[in-house]
Amino acid sequence: MTPQKQVALVVGASRGIGRQIAIDLANNNYIVIVSAKTTSDATLCTPFPPDPNSPSSTINTVAREITDSGREATPIAVDTRDPSSIQRLVDETIKIHGRIDVLVYNSGAIWWASVEKTPMKRFQLMQKINPEGLYGCVQACLPHFEAQGWKGRIIVVSPPIYSRFFRGKTAYAMGKVGMSVLTKGLAMDFEREEKEGMAVTSIWPATAIESAATAQITARDPAEGKDLRKASIFSDAVLAMLRAETKVVNGLLDLDEDFLRRECGITDFGKYSVVEGARPRRIMPKVFPTLEVEEQEDEGRMVDSSKLRKGKARL
Incomplete structure (x- = not known):
């Protein structure tokens, strides 16, 4: 009997890292749901495939790239700011394929500025798309x-x-750290409830990755390309995490390069450089602080509000 293919839902898959993850999952025998807000008529896209970091790259063109190669993919639009849109996405996935084995949440809104220079509307948009969108999908x-x-x-x-x-x-x-807190907390839920077949993992790039944002920079100064890596390093790390035992990756907050080096034995990352022969600058710390405390195993007086009568919960 042929093993049933696993179904991967990739949210934020229209371009860049998300697109690469979707394509590489498909190339590794996953059925992929390609999801994001941006849609188009892929049959009218010329040239094809489009620049993977351009607005011309949408969930429809990514799905076509996958199906043209003989793999399986379905594009389903979602607005991660809207819980009902997220629910429709998941319902449609189940309706079509009957299961979800992998959820990848790559959707994100970005605005790098001081608090003073970050308007409330921009702040709210980031929280809606980043932690709230993730929470809704989970x-x-x-x-x-x-x-x-x-x-x-x-x-x-x-x-x-x-x-x-x-x-x-x-x-x-x-918002982004809140997403990592969700990873840590949900992992603890899985562990406490002995859900050994589940794992939630966070991943982040160790160096800058080629994207729509970096394309604007390299257009002004091509020399900046020497500090960029291809999105394939990120998708390779994601695939390695999915192959790893749940106990290795559940609750892990890690970098693409570090995971590939530690768990896969990779020492030469030259193939991932956008500029051949370049050694992109690492933008992340080499060592991160531990989050555990001496009393880590002391759960104190645990309260489950969902089991208490409404309005009677006490901490």
Whole structure:
């Protein structure tokens, strides 16, 4: 009997890192749901395929890239600011394929500026798309992981938690670090409830990755390309995380390069450089602070508000 293919839902897959993850998952025998807000008529796209970091790259063109190669993909639009849109995305995925084995959350809004220079509307947009969108996707998928006997993986594009990350981009960091807190907390839920078939993992790039944002920079100064890596390093790390045992990756906040070096034994990353022979500058710290405390195992007086009568919860 041919093993059933796993279904991967990639949210934020219209271009850049998300597109590469979707394509590489498909190339590794996953059925891929390509999801994001941007849509188009892929049959009218010329030239094809489009620049992967341009607005011409949409969920429809990415799905066509995958299906043209003989793999399986379905484009489904979603607005991650809207919980009902997220629910429709998950419902449609289940309707078509009957299952979800992998959720990758790559959607993100970015604004790097001081608190003073970050308007409330910009702050709210980032929180809606970053932590709230992730939370909505996770909540919508969890019942289906449960129906599958708590077998599944969640990959979150968010960073290790460390103080330098907050500098100059506090509003953005609040959301992204919140996503990493979700990874840590949900992993603890899985562990406490002995859901050994589940794992949630956060991944972040160690160096700058070629993207729509960096394309604007290299257009002004091509020399900047020497500090960029291809998105394939990120997708290779994601695939390696999905292959790893759940106990290795559950609750892990890691970098693409560090995971590939430590868990896959890769020491030469030259093939990922955008400029051949270049050695891109690492933009992340070499060592991160541990988040554990001496009393880590002391749960104190645990309260489950969902089991208490409404209005009677006490901490």
